[in-house]
Amino acid sequence: MGIVQEENALYTVALTMLPKIGPFTARRMVEFFGGPREAFLAQPGRLREMPRVGHTMEMHFTTLDRNAILEDAKREMEFVERNNLRVYLDGENDYPPLLKECPDAPLILFYRGDAPLERLYAKRWISVVGSRRMTDYGRDFVKSLLRDLAAKGYNLVVVSGLAQGVDGVAHESALLNGFPTVGVLGHGMSHFYPVGNMALARKMLPTGGLLTEFMSHRNADKGTFLQRNRIIAGLSSATIVVESAVKGGAMVTAQRALDYQRDVLALPGNVGRELSSGCNQLIKRNVASLVENADDLENALMWISPGDATGGDGVVQPKIFYEPTPQEQRALDALRGHDGVSIDELLRSLKIPIYQLNAMMLHLEFVGLVVLLPGRIYRLK
Numbered sequence: 022m023g024i025v026q027e028e029n030a031l032y033t034v035a036l037t038m039l040p041k042i043g044p045f046t047a048r049r050m051v052e053f054f055g056g057p058r059e060a061f062l063a064q065p066g067r068l069r070e071m072p073r074v075g076h077t078m079e080m081h082f083t084t085l086d087r088n089a090i091l092e093d094a095k096r097e098m099e100f101v102e103r104n105n106l107r108v109y110l111d112g113e114n115d116y117p118p119l120l121k122e123c124p125d126a127p128l129i130l131f132y133r134g135d136a137p138l139e140r141l142y143a144k145r146w147i148s149v150v151g152s153r154r155m156t157d158y159g160r161d162f163v164k165s166l167l168r169d170l171a172a173k174g175y176n177l178v179v180v181s182g183l184a185q186g187v188d189g190v191a192h193e194s195a196l197l198n199g200f201p202t203v204g205v206l207g208h209g210m211s212h213f214y215p216v217g218n219m220a221l222a223r224k225m226l227p228t229g230g231l232l233t234e235f236m237s238h239r240n241a242d243k244g245t246f247l248q249r250n251r252i253i254a255g256l257s258s259a260t261i262v263v264e265s266a267v268k269g270g271a272m273v274t275a276q277r278a279l280d281y282q283r284d285v286l287a288l289p290g291n292v293g294r295e296l297s298s299g300c301n302q303l304i305k306r307n308v309a310s311l312v313e314n315a316d317d318l319e320n321a322l323m324w325i326s327p328g329d330a331t332g333g334d335g336v337v338q339p340k341i342f343y344e345p346t347p348q349e350q351r352a353l354d355a356l357r358g359h360d361g362v363s364i365d366e367l368l369r370s371l372k373i374p375i376y377q378l379n380a381m382m383l384h385l386e387f388v389g390l391v392v393l394l395p396g397r398i399y400r401l402k
Contacts, residue, residue, distance in 0.1 A: 032094070033051075035093075045124070045125045051128060061091075104210060114365070121375070125251060126252075145175060145383070147178075147261060148278070150271040150275070155186040155264050168197075170198075173327065178200065179191055179192065180253055182246070185218065187264060187271070189218055192204060192218075203225075203229045205253045209239040212239075233249070259278075259283060262303060285310070345385070352382065363399075
C-alpha cells in the first residue's frame with residue numbers, strides 16, 4: 022500500500038473500532054466528513070451537522086478515548102503486516118466490484134490468500150448457502166450443480182461461509198471442479214471456526230481465500246454470523262439456497278441478496294419437510310427461481326454456456342449474425358474508436374449495475390464481439 026492508502030486503512034480500522042458505530046453509520050460518517058481520518062477525528066459538536074444523528078451519539082463521542090483506539094488500530098495493522106493479509110478499502114479500485122454497490126458494504130476487508138482477490142473479479146461469482154444440517158439430497162445437488170457447470174466451461178468463483186453442512190460442501194466441490202472459492206468468515210483472522218473445516222480452508226488458499234470485515238481479535242457469535250451474511254450476498258450476482266428452514270442464516274442471506282437486487286435461486290423439496298420449507302417459501306413468494314440442475318441456473322440467470330459459443334476445437338467462434346440488444350449496442354458504441362476502455366469507464370458511461378455490466382461484457386466476449394485485455398480493459402474485436 023502507498024502512504025495515503027496506509028493512512029486510510031489505519032483510520033478506517035480505527036473508525037470501525039469505535040463502539041456503537043455500525044457499518045452503515047461508519048460509511049455515512051466517511052461520506053459526510055470526506056474521509057476516514059476526518060470522520061475519526063471529527064469533533065463531537067460537528068456530529069450535529071449529520072442527518073439522523075441524535076444527542077445520544079454526540080454525547081457518546083465525547084466519552085471516547087480516541088488516542089487509545091488509534092493505538093489499537095496501529096496494533097491491528099501490525100497484525101495485518103505480520104500475517105501477510107491483504108486489505109481492501111471501500112472506494113479503492115481493487116475493492117470487490119459487486120460488493121461496492123451495496124449501501125452497507127464494509128469500509129474495510131481483510132483477505133488471506135496466495136493471490137490477490139482482484140485477480141478473480143473477471144469471473145462470474147455465485148454464492149451457495151444452506152443448512153448446517155444438510156442431508157444427502159442437498160449434498161448431491163451441490164456436487165452435481167458445480168460439476169455440471171464446470172463441464173459446461175463456466176469460469177466461476179464460489180462464495181460461501183465455511184460453516185459445516187452446505188457451506189463446506191460448496192467449497193469442497195468448487196475445489197474439486199477447479200473453481201476458486203472464497204470463504205467469508207464471521208470472526209477475525211486470529212481465530213478459526215469451525216475447527217473441523219480448517220484443513221479445507223488451507224486448501225482454498227492457493228486459488229481463493231478467506232475474507233472478513235472483523236478485527237483479528239473478534240470471536241464468532243450469532244451477531245457476527247448474521248452480519249457477515251450480507252457480504253456473502255453482496256459479493257455475488259446470484260445466491261443459491263440449498264436446504265433451509267424458514268428461519269435461518271441462509272434465509273437471511275437470501276433476503277440480503279434480494280435487498281441488493283441480486284438473483285436468488287432455491288432448491289425445492291418435499292412439502293412438510295423442515296429443511297425445504299425455507300426454499301419452498303422463497304419459490305412460492307416468486308422471489309427465487311426454482312433450480313434443480315445447471316440448466317435451470319442457466320435459464321434463470323440467462324447465461325450462455327461457453328461451450329455453446331465454441332467450435333469443435335474449443336476456440337470461441339464469433340456469431341456472424343448476432344444482433345446485440347440495445348444495451349449491448351450502447352456498450353459497443355462506447356468501445357468504438359478506442360484502443361481499450363476500462364470496466365470503470367463503461368460503468369460510468371452506461372450507468373447500469375456492475376453485475377449486469379459484467380454479465381453483458383462476458384456475453385459479448387463469448388459471441389466474439391469484444392476482447393478482454395489485462396486490467397479489465399475491453400476493446401472491440
